[in-house]
Amino acid sequence: MTKQRREELLNLLKTSSAALNGQSLAEHFHVTRQIIVQDIALLRADGAPILSTNRGYLYKDRQESTAVYQLFKVQHRAEDMEAELLAIVDNGGRVQTILVEHPVYGEIQTYLNLTCRRDVQHFLQQVASCAFRPLSELTDGVHYHLVQADSQQDLDYVESALRDLGFLQDK
Numbered sequence: 001m002t003k004q005r006r007e008e009l010l011n012l013l014k015t016s017s018a019a020l021n022g023q024s025l026a027e028h029f030h031v032t033r034q035i036i037v038q039d040i041a042l043l044r045a046d047g048a049p050i051l052s053t054n055r056g057y058l059y060k061d062r063q064e065s066t067a068v069y070q071l072f073k074v075q076h077r078a079e080d081m082e083a084e085l086l087a088i089v090d091n092g093g094r095v096q097t098i099l100v101e102h103p104v105y106g107e108i109q110t111y112l113n114l115t116c117r118r119d120v121q122h123f124l125q126q127v128a129s130c131a132f133r134p135l136s137e138l139t140d141g142v143h144y145h146l147v148q149a150d151s152q153q154d155l156d157y158v159e160s161a162l163r164d165l166g167f168l169q170d171k
Helices: 002-015 022-029 033-045 078-089 117-128 135-139 152-164
Strands: 050-053 056-059 068-075 094-102 106-114 142-149
Touching: 002 022, 002 033, 002 056, 022 033, 022 056, 033 050, 050 106, 068 152, 078 094, 078 106, 078 117, 078 152, 094 135, 106 117, 106 135, 135 142, 142 152
Parallel strands: none
Antiparallel strands: 050 056, 068 142, 094 106, 094 142
16 A cells, blocks of 8 residues: 555656645545655655655656756845845746755755745745744855746846845855
8 A cells, every 4th residue: 555655646746736735645645744754755765856845745857948047146134035036036037946055064955946926925924924034044144046047038137136136145
C-alpha cells in the first residue's frame, strides 16, 4: 500500500497545476501529514523534482524553458517587503527564491514561487498571521532573490524598479 500511495501521490503532483498542501494530501490518502512528509522525502530521494513552497508541494518538470533568470541583491526593512515583491511581479518577474548568506550557516535559501499580485498578497497574509521574522533579519536586511521572467527586458524593468525604490545593492 505504501508504494502504491507514493506512486499515486507522485501522479497527483505531476498532474496538478497548483501546489498541493500536506494536510489536504493527508486527508486524501487517509494518513497523517507526517506520513506525507516522509513520502515526499522518499520520492525526492528517488529523484522526483518536488518543491516545497509556502502553498504546498509542486512537481517541477525539468523540461527546457525559454525563461531567463537573474539574481538580485537587495536590502530593505521588513516593512518594505510588499513594495519589493510587488515591484518584481508588477514588472514581469516571478520570485523563485529568497537567499541569505549567513556568516555561520552559509547559504540559506527557500523557494517562494510568487508569480503575481495574488501570490504576494497570500504570502503577506501568511506573514501577518504568525510570528514571522524574515530571513533577511539575519543579515541586516541584505538578501537575494532569484527572479524568473519571460525576457531580458522584463528583468531590466525589475532591476530598474528595485533601483528606483532604493533596494538594489551592488553585487
